[in-house]
Amino acid sequence: MKKQKSEFKNLVEQTKKREKIKKEQVDKKWIITIIIISFSISFILSFIANLTIPNFNIYIGIIITLFFIGLGILFDIVGVAVTAADEKVFHSMAARKVKGANVAVKFKKNADKVSSFCCDVIGDICGIISGAAGTTICAIIVTKFHTDLLITGLLITAIVSSITIGGKAIGKSFAMNKSNIILYEFARVVYNFYKK
Secondary structure, three states: OHHHHHHHHHHHHHHHHHHHHHHHOOOHHHHHHHHHHHHHHHHHHHHHHHHHHHHOOHHHHHHHHHHHHHHHHHHHHHHHHHHHOOHHHHHHHHHOOOOOHHHHHHHHHOHHHHHHHHHHHHHHHHHHHHHHHHHHHHHHHHHHHOOOHHHHHHHHHHHHHHHHHHHHHHHHHHHHHOHHHHHHHHHHHHHHHHHO
């Protein structure tokens, strides 16, 4: 029992040392940037969703909602892959001048920021917008088919959240297993935009 307590005490001390280092390394500029980016992307995507979904028929509204759910899952996969990937692989590829390897190295070195952007900014914004789109679809269904508002709302919320959560759960295990491939493919796509 005493050995366990001393081990736990050592663990607490090591964690405190790491926390001090991380507190010193907090990038305030990044935090402000990410808040501004989150606000801008959220505003633009919400504006587009609110303008388009009520004007479309129910089927196009469902497709748009599924698009936002899929986009959130995709970026969640990328965010997890960046944190799980092995940096050495990409250094080796960069030394051989493989296209996109340098971008992958940059992403891996800034894994916390890339993961935060992919999972928290894009992923969460898509989750919020798909929820809002679901509410709009609910209003369309209630108006057109005269269904019960409460039951329709509960069903749509349950469907949207289960698809999102299930998709992200599947995506996370996929991202952990294929992290290097996912990061490389994502880096290659970004590299093509850099080139242009």
